[in-house]
Amino acid sequence: MARRLIPSLNRVLVEKMVLPSKTASGILLPEKTTNSELNFGKVVAVGPGVHGRNGKLIPVNYKEGDEVLLPQYGGTQRKLGENEFHLFRDEDILGTLHD
Numbered sequence: 001m002a003r004r005l006i007p008s009l010n011r012v013l014v015e016k017m018v019l020p021s022k023t024a025s026g027i028l029l030p031e032k033t034t035n036s037e038l039n040f041g042k043v044v045a046v047g048p049g050v051h052g053r054n055g056k057l058i059p060v061n062y063k064e065g066d067e068v069l070l071p072q073y074g075g076t077q078r079k080l081g082e083n084e085f086h087l088f089r090d091e092d093i094l095g096t097l098h099d
Contacts, residue, residue, distance in 0.1 A: 005080060007047035010090040012062050014041040014070065015083065039070040040097060044085060060090045069094040 007013050017040055043066040049059040062068060071094060075086040 004045070005078070005085070006045055007087060009047050010050045010058070010060055011047045011087050012043055012060060012068075012090055012093060013045040014068060014075070014086050014088060014093075015044050016041040016070070016086060017067070039072060040067060041070055041086065042067055046090075049090075062090070062093065062096065067097040069097060 005013055043062050043064055045064060046060040046062055049057050052058050070086070070088065071092060074092055075088045078085050078087060
């Protein structure tokens with residue numbers, strides 16, 4: 001049975017992306033280059049948003065598939081099956097990454 005987690009309110013489910021430790025040709029990269037302080041991940045699911053003081057729904061700023069920059073600390077870590085995910089509030093995510 002496949003399970004899917006849909007975040008509540010303004011939460012965003014992110015799968016952290018890990019930098020490769022080898023190049024495509026098989027050259028091992030030093031740990032210093034792969035263990036960067038920058039944390040980034042891919043948005044897997046988003047909640048519906050929160051209601052503002054006026055009662056209107058404020059949607060989440062991110063959508064599934066966005067690559068986002070994450071804070072070094074924070075978020076709630078969850079394991080679903082073999083994969084590890086992190087839940088962040090919409091406002092805790094630092095921004096999106098674009099080419």
